Amino acid sequence: MEWLIGRLSLEYLPTDPATIGAAIGMPLGALVVAGLLTYYKKWTWLWKNWLTSLDAKKIGVMYIVVALLMLIRGVADAFMVRSHTAMVGVDGEGLFDADMFQQVFTAHGTIMIFFVAMGLMFGLINVVLPLMIGARDVAFPWLNSVSFWLFFAGMILNNIALVIGGFSSAGWLGYPPLTGLEYSPGPGVDYWIWSLQIAGVGSLLSGINFFVTIIKKRAPGMTLMKMPIFSWSVLVTTVLIIISFPLLTATLALLSLDRLMDMNIFTSYLGGNPMLYVNLIWAWGHPEVYILVLPAFGIYSEIVATFARKKLFGYATMVAALVAIMFLSFLVWLHHFFTMGAGANVNAFFGIMTMVIAIPTGVKIFNWLFTMYRGQIRFTSPFIWFLCFVFTFTIGGVTGVMMAVPALDYQVHNTLFLVAHFHNTIIGGVVFGFMAGITYWFPKIFGFRLNERLGKYAAYLWQLGFIVAFAPLYTLGLMGAVRRLDTYDDPTWTPLFIVSGIGVMIIGAGIALQVLQFVVSIWQRKQNLDTTGDPWDGRTLEWSVPSPAPEYNFAITPTVSRRDEWWYAKQETIRRPHKSEYVDIHLPQNNSMGLYIGLASLVAGFAIVWHMWWLVILCVVAIIAMVIMRTMDDNTEFTITGEELFELDSKRFTAGKAKA
Amino acid sequence: MKKQTRTPWRAPLIVSLITVGLFALGWWLVDDLYMPVLQPSGAIADQQLTLLIFTVVLSAVVVLPVFVMLVVFALRYREGNTRAKYTPEWSENKWLELVWWGIPIAIIVVLSVVTYLTSHSLDPYRAIESDNQTLEVQVVALQWKWLFIYPELGVATVNDLVIPVDRPVHFSLSADAPMSAFWVPALGSQIYSMNSMSSQLNLIADEAGTFQGYNTNINGEGYAEMTFEVNAVPDEEFAAWSEERSESGHVLDRAHYAELAQPSTMPDPMYMRLADTELYQYIVMKNMMNHSADDSDSATMDAMQHGGAH
Numbered sequence: 016m017e018w019l020i021g022r023l024s025l026e027y028l029p030t031d032p033a034t035i036g037a038a039i040g041m042p043l044g045a046l047v048v049a050g051l052l053t054y055y056k057k058w059t060w061l062w063k064n065w066l067t068s069l070d071a072k073k074i075g076v077m078y079i080v081v082a083l084l085m086l087i088r089g090v091a092d093a094f095m096v097r098s099h100t101a102m103v104g105v106d107g108e109g110l111f112d113a114d115m116f117q118q119v120f121t122a123h124g125t126i127m128i129f130f131v132a133m134g135l136m137f138g139l140i141n142v143v144l145p146l147m148i149g150a151r152d153v154a155f156p157w158l159n160s161v162s163f164w165l166f167f168a169g170m171i172l173n174n175i176a177l178v179i180g181g182f183s184s185a186g187w188l189g190y191p192p193l194t195g196l197e198y199s200p201g202p203g204v205d206y207w208i209w210s211l212q213i214a215g216v217g218s219l220l221s222g223i224n225f226f227v228t229i230i231k232k233r234a235p236g237m238t239l240m241k242m243p244i245f246s247w248s249v250l251v252t253t254v255l256i257i258i259s260f261p262l263l264t265a266t267l268a269l270l271s272l273d274r275l276m277d278m279n280i281f282t283s284y285l286g287g288n289p290m291l292y293v294n295l296i297w298a299w300g301h302p303e304v305y306i307l308v309l310p311a312f313g314i315y316s317e318i319v320a321t322f323a324r325k326k327l328f329g330y331a332t333m334v335a336a337l338v339a340i341m342f343l344s345f346l347v348w349l350h351h352f353f354t355m356g357a358g359a360n361v362n363a364f365f366g367i368m369t370m371v372i373a374i375p376t377g378v379k380i381f382n383w384l385f386t387m388y389r390g391q392i393r394f395t396s397p398f399i400w401f402l403c404f405v406f407t408f409t410i411g412g413v414t415g416v417m418m419a420v421p422a423l424d425y426q427v428h429n430t431l432f433l434v435a436h437f438h439n440t441i442i443g444g445v446v447f448g449f450m451a452g453i454t455y456w457f458p459k460i461f462g463f464r465l466n467e468r469l470g471k472y473a474a475y476l477w478q479l480g481f482i483v484a485f486a487p488l489y490t491l492g493l494m495g496a497v498r499r500l501d502t503y504d505d506p507t508w509t510p511l512f513i514v515s516g517i518g519v520m521i522i523g524a525g526i527a528l529q530v531l532q533f534v535v536s537i538w539q540r541k542q543n544l545d546t547t548g549d550p551w552d553g554r555t556l557e558w559s560v561p562s563p564a565p566e567y568n569f570a571i572t573p574t575v576s577r578r579d580e581w582w583y584a585k586q587e588t589i590r591r592p593h594k595s596e597y598v599d600i601h602l603p604q605n606n607s608m609g610l611y612i613g614l615a616s617l618v619a620g621f622a623i624v625w626h627m628w629w630l631v632i633l634c635v636v637a638i639i640a641m642v643i644m645r646t647m648d649d650n651t652e653f654t655i656t657g658e659e660l661f662e663l664d665s666k667r668f669t670a671g672k673a674k675a
Numbered sequence: 676m677k678k679q680t681r682t683p684w685r686a687p688l689i690v691s692l693i694t695v696g697l698f699a700l701g702w703w704l705v706d707d708l709y710m711p712v713l714q715p716s717g718a719i720a721d722q723q724l725t726l727l728i729f730t731v732v733l734s735a736v737v738v739l740p741v742f743v744m745l746v747v748f749a750l751r752y753r754e755g756n757t758r759a760k761y762t763p764e765w766s767e768n769k770w771l772e773l774v775w776w777g778i779p780i781a782i783i784v785v786l787s788v789v790t791y792l793t794s795h796s797l798d799p800y801r802a803i804e805s806d807n808q809t810l811e812v813q814v815v816a817l818q819w820k821w822l823f824i825y826p827e828l829g830v831a832t833v834n835d836l837v838i839p840v841d842r843p844v845h846f847s848l849s850a851d852a853p854m855s856a857f858w859v860p861a862l863g864s865q866i867y868s869m870n871s872m873s874s875q876l877n878l879i880a881d882e883a884g885t886f887q888g889y890n891t892n893i894n895g896e897g898y899a900e901m902t903f904e905v906n907a908v909p910d911e912e913f914a915a916w917s918e919e920r921s922e923s924g925h926v927l928d929r930a931h932y933a934e935l936a937q938p939s940t941m942p943d944p945m946y947m948r949l950a951d952t953e954l955y956q957y958i959v960m961k962n963m964m965n966h967s968a969d970d971s972d973s974a975t976m977d978a979m980q981h982g983g984a985h
Contacts, residue, residue, distance in 0.1 A: 113896045186893050192870060193853035193894055283870035283962045289854060290869070323752070326766035332776075354856060354891075355867045356799070356874040363794035367787045374779045380741055381775035387748040389762040394684050394753065402687055405745050406694075413734040420730055420790050422797035425864035426712050426723045429856060429891035475690050482697055490705050493712040495860040497891045500899040505887070507708055 021626035038178040069156040069603040075141025082134025092123035097516040104509025116501035117184030124187025135449040146557035149234025154227040156603040162221040164613025169214025176206035183207035191281035209620040222256025236575035243555040248313025259302040266295040297348040305344040311448025322398040323390025329382040336375035353421040362421035369419035396470030400451035403478040407443025432492025435485040458545040462563040469532035476525030484518025487511035554582040570664035597657035711860035720863030799876045803843035813955040814848040816855035816868040818938040819897025828917040831927045834903040835944035839913035846876040853894040861886035880907035897940040
């Protein structure tokens, strides 16, 4: 039997009520969705329009849907963590035993970074980047679908851990030797490794894809310095991805060699060294932070300019700041472990480099402020998210500078002060930015706007909830409360943990309003239709096409002669192109091979976790075979003729007239 | 779209006021809580508090103007405020940009100098200058308890660190467990304790008292219960204590150590007579030797400890 199912056995099924609930609930939820799809006969629609689509906008929407679902799981985890710590203070019991508690916060961190933040980021890039640079598609549409399905496979593998085997309980970055065979022999750490490995390969492929897209597929006339700043932020982010993700893959591969073949690379036997792992994982981990936040900075730049109805202040400085951050982000990784005992000069070097990053970041904030200066600001919901961002992120910046001073870091490292700090930057910077981006670009994809009122209330609740949840954590850190504690003795901590739990509930209410916002907006979509394609009075090319954006993005490839091309173009008379200007275009056909590769990766990941070697080999061979098959396929595109395009595009002008 | 011109700017203002109110309320509520990081009992933690206040004040030089500008610009340049100027094309000004490159750079330069100086002056490896003799304590992180060895006194304890007031303490730290970290917030500076490594830390207590010590790095199931007490006592009391404990019935040798090193939590402290003065060296070196470390290895160990990471 063992050759067939490895170490899989029934004893790995969950035993505590909370996990059993989740383990039954999640597959049940999937079944309900499948049932509804069958009942309404939507399978073909789903398959043809979404799952096998190579249209970047649709892939982007799928990323965002998955990421928002995972956001709900991640926040539920956060709520359980905070409820547990509050309850432990009251009755000494709490919700979980130590191991389960550790699994929950490990899952929270892993899911939030890899499947929420990364998912939202790639989702928004997919949705908007090609439109923004005047391209019909990404450079490698099929690879894009492979990336998504690898991301999806990683996400599923991560969640399967809940149903059978349990997840890692060693923290989101899993330092050895705790994650080595000696201390964690079970499948949890393997789930963690392989869900990140699979998703990580997807991220690397996406990084390459968008880097090439920006370099090669810009509209004629759009020089790099005429690109919208969001495109610049994506360009910089993709460089970071291309350089740093191989580090993650290699580090996790080395750790899995330790676990699968007992290689002692990161143990303290036979010359192994766990400190090497800590260096390697942060050499990826720090750039990762910027991978997430730079696109959010790009989104803010677009939003401020649009809603202040003013040119972005200091464009060239913004670009310089982005590029400076790109280089600096590789020179700071050691600040995550000043307390490891490196010499004073080493610590001082990394501390100073970390502070130096605050300079370009500060400059960006001033540039945004002076974009608002002498503008005409509309307080729309994306702009509210921006205001919340400046407030929250700046505080995170201050605590960040504090922690960058090594001598000071010795007193706050690995406490709840640190936890509060990075939530300050990640929620304030990344999450608020992506929420703003989703609201801002939603009409471009779906053709109607989201409900503004609910969107604003959601933003306010997030902001208030954030303060209520994390101000107590800063305080607790200064009181000596360490992170990741499942139990504590000091009764004065309890009220603060309770307040923090209330904060998480307020954030939860904000998310509930966002869900309601989607429902209400879809329900009342007729009232919020975007008939012009330019609902916010935008500045960049994506607003020059109708909403929802057609599959081919642009009927005629636009030419660009300045920054904010669309802002100036619409002040002139827009000439309707002659029929002869429409030429035949080629678009990628739907393809299901990416989905199958993702599926095979998922099975392979599961098989490695449980040591079913025959299945691993089978899946790897299948993946290679599918890649070869795809490269042999010459018939991958379909054509839309110029005439068809002329007809399709005519709607744009009739709609425009109707409005005028 | 017409409705949009009556810009709803009041709501953000109300949210900001609620925020300020929450902070004020919080400030009032936490006022009488004990915060060891802000109420230090040792010279190192004391200097770190000064550093904390310094960085916050320095950051405020940039942050406060940002907050003021954010509120003022947002309100003044709201759509529909006809008294405010509107210059849609104004997007560059060399002087202004110089100012906001200049200010953060100036602040970071100051902070960098401070960072460099304090990285040296507060280096955990740096011996504390004092007229009093330094006490040596060897610390081993186990799953899930702390072993404190006083090699000079022939005493060892679990989860109870007793130190004399006003005497510098030099800690050598290692682990026989996944990476852990030793932290006493009232005294200052935490440092990792790692398998087959010996890191160092220098602390001093300025006043007598009982302080809480923590492990800050997750090392398995009993991680949260891996706390310890630090009792800083006057020198005479410390001498009496060590005298008493060195005659303890429990003995710590390698055999007993092997039992102690088994994973377990230990709510009550334990006191032992140290029978093997080379025990710490043995713990650090044991994974690096193919078999057990014998006495000849301690020379290598000494060399590593004093040359090593520094």
